[in-house]
Amino acid sequence: MTDIAMAFLAAGIGAAGATMAGALGIGKLASAAMESIARQPEAAGDIRGLMILTAAMIEGAALFALVICFLLAIK
Amino acid sequence: MILHIFSNLLQTQTGHTVQQAGSDAHAMAAAEESIGEYIITHISDHVLVELPPLFGIDVSITKHVLMMWIVAGLMILLFSVLFGKAKLVPRGLANMFEAVIVFLREDIVKVYLGHEGKRFEPYLFTVFFFILFNNLLGLVPGGSSPTGNISVTGGLALLTFLIGIIEGIRAHGAFGYLKGFIPPGLPLPLIPLLFVVEIMGLVTKHFALAIRLFANMTAGHVVILALFSLIFLFKSLVVAPLPVFGAVAISLLEVLVALIQAYIFTMLSGVFIGAAIHQEH
Numbered sequence: 001m002t003d004i005a006m007a008f009l010a011a012g013i014g015a016a017g018a019t020m021a022g023a024l025g026i027g028k029l030a031s032a033a034m035e036s037i038a039r040q041p042e043a044a045g046d047i048r049g050l051m052i053l054t055a056a057m058i059e060g061a062a063l064f065a066l067v068i069c070f071l072l073a074i075k
Numbered sequence: 076m077i078l079h080i081f082s083n084l085l086q087t088q089t090g091h092t093v094q095q096a097g098s099d100a101h102a103m104a105a106a107e108e109s110i111g112e113y114i115i116t117h118i119s120d121h122v123l124v125e126l127p128p129l130f131g132i133d134v135s136i137t138k139h140v141l142m143m144w145i146v147a148g149l150m151i152l153l154f155s156v157l158f159g160k161a162k163l164v165p166r167g168l169a170n171m172f173e174a175v176i177v178f179l180r181e182d183i184v185k186v187y188l189g190h191e192g193k194r195f196e197p198y199l200f201t202v203f204f205f206i207l208f209n210n211l212l213g214l215v216p217g218g219s220s221p222t223g224n225i226s227v228t229g230g231l232a233l234l235t236f237l238i239g240i241i242e243g244i245r246a247h248g249a250f251g252y253l254k255g256f257i258p259p260g261l262p263l264p265l266i267p268l269l270f271v272v273e274i275m276g277l278v279t280k281h282f283a284l285a286i287r288l289f290a291n292m293t294a295g296h297v298v299i300l301a302l303f304s305l306i307f308l309f310k311s312l313v314v315a316p317l318p319v320f321g322a323v324a325i326s327l328l329e330v331l332v333a334l335i336q337a338y339i340f341t342m343l344s345g346v347f348i349g350a351a352i353h354q355e356h
Contacts, residue, residue, distance in 0.1 A: 053342070056291075056335045060283065063290035070293075074115065 011072035014065055022062030026055050110304040117300050118293055120224055139221040146208045146221070150201075176200055183342050187349035195348055198238065202231060203341040210292060210333030214326055222336075223292040225285065232285035235344040236278075243351035255354030284343055291336045295329040 001009075033051040037044045124136040157169040165173045179200060184192035206222055213220025221227045243252040256273040257266055302318040302325065 052335060053339065056332075056339050057287075060287035060291070060339075063294055064283070064286055066294055067286060067290045070297075073111075 011069040014069045018065030025058045183345040187345040207337040228285040228289040236281040239351035
């Protein structure tokens with residue numbers, strides 16, 4: 001396999017891994033948020049804001065890996 | 076060894092497929108090559124007006140520079156018209172911006188910067204609206220978001236970094252600021268190691284600030300472009316409804332992401348500047 005083919009393969013596998021890890025992290029976060037809202041519905045507004053914020057930060061980590069996959073796929 | 080067998084297997088399989096499918100695979104491969112280029116050319120920056128380099132730096136006006144100028148003009152116009160005459164109770168559009176600014180002040184400045192946060196309010200609010208308008212401009216047809224350029228986001232993160240360092244040095248003195256990185260009661264040999272780790276952590280946090288914004292914006296635009304390129308790939312308009320609806324949905328998600336990313340950049344800027352001022356170690 002040529003170098004470029006390996007780079008594309010690595011980019012694909014990396015993107016899959018990054019998406020899986022991001023989805024896993026955000027899923028855990030969402031389940032904790034759901035449970036805490038079920039416990040205390042008055043705090044739903046605060047929890048919703050924090051949930052979206054931390055979800056965006058976790059997604060930031062997944063997007064770091066995506067940037068590297070882009071760099072691999074472009075070369 | 077296993078990799079060798081694997082790569083051989085892949086080679087024979089792709090050779091077989093190309094021979095079998097013939098012209099169809101060829102046309103698809105050619106279309107895919109131009110799709111990759113199509114996506115990349117729409118994501119990256121084009122030069123609009125070529126200018127001679129100034130002090131060795133290329134200052135040609137590119138599309139992102141033009142977009143940033145449009146945003147700067149829009150912000151100056153908007154805020155000077157809306158808030159030029161300060162009224163006690165704002166009406167209409169000024170009310171909306173005031174609500175956003177009060178939300179930012181309550182959530183970011185008062186929480187992370189404390190009572191001396193008033194000095195940083197101009198920077199934080201400017202950076203919020205700058206990033207927000209830049210992100211949203213990428214969704215307008217014919218516009219591209221300058222925050223999808225790593226230089227722009229790197230520059231903004233560099234600003235936060237410099238403000239953090241300068242304010243930290245101003246609050247604690249140069250040596251005091253450096254000493255604040257080391258928690259008290261640490262055995263002496265560990266101090267250089269921990270110092271290096273803390274400095275690296277500081278740089279990484281700001282670098283992550285730049286990359287988070289850049290990657291969110293670029294990834295959103297790449298998804299939209301990839302959906303549109305499905306139409307070019309299949310070379311028929313029958314598949315058109317699916318990518319178009321998908322692109323509309325993703326564009327709506329992009330609006331949400333634009334707002335969230337602007338808020339996150341501003342909040343983390345506030346957190347980092349606050350951490351530089353109130354060093355808890």
